[in-house]
Amino acid sequence: MLFNSIEFLIFLIVICSILAIIKYRNFQHIFLLIASYLFFYLSSNYLLSLLMISTVLDYYVGKEIYYSKTKKRKKLLLFISLAGNLGLLGFFKYADFAIDQFNVFGNYINLSDGIPFLNLALPIGISFYTFQTISYTVDIYRGQLKPSNSLREFALFVSFFSQLVAGPIVRAKEFLPQLREKFSNNDSAYSRLIQIKSSNLKLGITIIAFGFFKKMFFADNIAPLVNQIFANPVGASSFEIWIATIAFGIQIYGDFSGYSDIAIGTALILGFKIPMNFNKPYFALSPSDFWRRWHISLSSWLRDYFYIPLGGNRKSPSRTYINLFIVMFFGGLWHGASWNFVIWGVLHGLYLGIHNLLKNRFPFLTKIKFFQTKSGKIISILITQYFVFLAWIPFRIHDFDHLSYAMQKYVFIDFVTDNILQFILLYKIPVALMVLFVILHFISFRKSDLILKISNLPLKYWFIPLTIIMTLIVLFYDGNPKDFIYFRF
Amino acid sequence: MNTKNYKILCSLFISTVIASFSLFFVLDYYPSTTYQEIEKNTFFSKDFDINEKKIFIFGASQTGRINSIHVDDIISKSFPNYSVYNLSYDGDLPKTRNKLLTQTLSLEPEIIFYGVSYRDFANIESKQFSDFSLVKYIDIVTNNKYELDSVNPKLATLKAIKELTFDESLSSENRIVLSNSPLMTLSTPATKITSQNDLEKSVILIPPQIDITQNEQVDYLKKSILLIKNKDIPIIIFTTPLSQSYLDNISNSDKQKLKHILDEISSEFDIPIYNFTNNYASLDIWADPSHVAFNKNSIIYSDDIAKMILKEIDS
Helix, strand or coil: CCCCCCCHHHHHHHHHHHHCCCCCCCHHHHHHHHHHHHHHHHHHHHHHHHHHHHHHHHHHHHHHHHCCCCHHHHHHHHHHHHHHHHHHHHHHHHHHHHHHHHHHHHHHHCCCCCCCHHHCCCCCCHHHHHHHHHHHHHHHCCCCCCCCCCCCHHHHHCCCHHHHHHCCCCCHHHHHHHHCCCCCCCCCEEEECCCCCCCHHHHHHHHHHHHHHHHHHHHHHHHHHHHHHHCCCCCCCHHHHHHHHHHHHHHHHHHHHHHHEEEEEEHHHCCCCCCCCCCCHHHHCCCHHHHCCCCCHHHHHHHHHHHHHHCCCCCCCCHHHHHHHHHHHHHHHHHHCCCCHHHHHHHHHHHHHHHHHHHHHHHHHHHHHHCHHHHHHHCCCHHHHHHHHHHHHHCCCCCCHHHHHHHHHHHHHCEEEEECHHHHHHHHHHHHHHHHHHHHHHHHHHHCCCCHHHHHHHCCHHHHHHHHHHHHHCCCCCEEEEEEECHHH | CCHHHHHHHHHHHHHHHHHHHHHHHHHCCCCCHHHHHHCHHHHCCCCCCCEEEEEEEECCCHHHCCHHHHHHHHHHHCCCCCEEECCCCCCCCHHHHHHHHHHHHHHCCCEEEEEEEEHECCCCCCCCHCCCCCCHHHHHHCCCCCHHHCCCCCHHHHHHHHHHHHCCCCCCCEEEEEECCCCECHHHHHHHCCCCCHHHHHCCCCCCCCCCCHHHHHHHHHHHHHHHCCCCCEEEEEECCCCHHHHHCCCCCHHHHHHHHHHHHHHHHCEEEEECCCCCCCCEEECCCCCCCCCHHHHHHHHHHHHHHHHHCCC
């Protein structure tokens, strides 16, 4: 079930209506759990069983870790949890990729017949929910979290429909307390029921509307330009490659942050606060800043559960660079079983490493006053985004000849200007939307609480931006709801 | 729920209604395909080689999924003078086809193949040729995603912008155009094969029941056949293929009625009828329950159409 479908809207309305009727918290949780499983079943069919296996495994292992007396036993149990989760993820997501690499190597050393592919269906959301359950057991192991006392509660944390398929990756220590005690900032008294509060409803609807706007108005309508150029970029000029690369950067941001907004808004209507996943990433001043703004739930997960255990920046500078590189290598691979994503991750690993190296070796650079000025910040943003967008090329193009051509044209500009006007005229709608996106992105950067401000408008004014957004969405909808890009991960 | 929530939902409802009416307005004034547009298509004013023998294929979107380039290649190998043109378009019905017939026959086709199905004789009027009523709009939005696909608000919006800005170059990107299918473009979803599992889960628009006592579409089809026959042009009718999940939803009574209509036409006008309805029902070649995907793995449909054409030329 896609978020951008009439079925989902009906599903959400039914859920809210039934939750409003149920007056017992436990029944509300059971209903929400069943609804979440139904949502997952409609997207993934029998692969729901994997979600259940992961849930049961981590629920009991988490408890065992907490009550174990010895460090050795805790470690063993943690290992079982990691092996179970990463085993499922590895098997379903990377088995064919590993077989392919093995066969290529086997062919190289003249081994006989290759191993046949397993052709397994990729369970939707597996990359996200395995990371959620891993964080649960690791937090218990670290003594930062008490295990959940009820399988129902834990299962709801793992399967909560709004963020199940493509995040944001929620931590148990953020979510479980919300299941136990629900309250609104406006209330003095605590309420243990899931209630649809008017403040949450209005803000949730506003966030969802912006999410749909980013996905269906911007991302889906810019996509034709990207598809057209990147389907076969060979022969395209540097200008065309640049435009297509920027277009893809906007498309993937609109697509993924739009999805996150819908997930966050949906959860908020039901009274759950899910952390922000994006914070104007294209205004990042450095690669580190970019990763504080892009897919925040993943980057913070990688930091807390991978980078820091590897040693983080506590050891030598060279070890820090290696750690960054390793984390981004696997961060890239997490996105998909393909070398393209690895290249994307490796590029970001290099950016982070080089940025750290420059900061460590030439500390005076960070003290140059120019970089604190408006012009200096603009230059920092442009340099950072040049490299961020360069890395989007391998993320999008999977054919290696096409990829190398597009990257060359992006880096070594050919200054061919013959067809610029024709190109812009040919793609005037996507190009106009790109310009509009940049303007709106800038406005939301300057006024970071724009959505909150709109949500706080009196109803008679609130419905005006809402109507404009909805009208633009329906008028530019081409009749085919398109998958969210991150559904594939 | 408290009063404030109701007020919020009321505001949301008003926004939805306004947005829906804007869509209704655009679709009403700028429908995505119009009869006039097809009528004005440059194909009808094209200069053809006088030695070229033209084979025309008529029908709606189901017939539009024939790979006419592939069929033309096959026919040209055996009969170099023949060229195949697929004149199908979305939403075609015997009544609207009849309106185009004089103009089409002026191009002097050698032979005509006409693809029909249940929908052609059901009691529906193609929305593209009638007023786009609010009732139909609600029906489309709530019941049928395939119809919603064919409505394509973006296309209508671009058309509105085009007319308001006098910009002729605006068009919907990313559509497949075949040189010998001048009245049809295909969207990307039309090229993708849907799994049997997903087909079963799909929303299926089953046409209303066929009325055989007084059926306007049958009358128009007969009129068209008569007009074609009067010009000494052979016409062959074939039924377009349907998936098992679609066929499972057609009543036995409608199956009998379609058979009855076609048998009657066949005997009345002495024309051959080829039945493709069940031929690929269980194969993995479907984009949706009533449309074969335009895909190399679905080429069996085009191959069989080519065989039918070859057989008819030979005879």
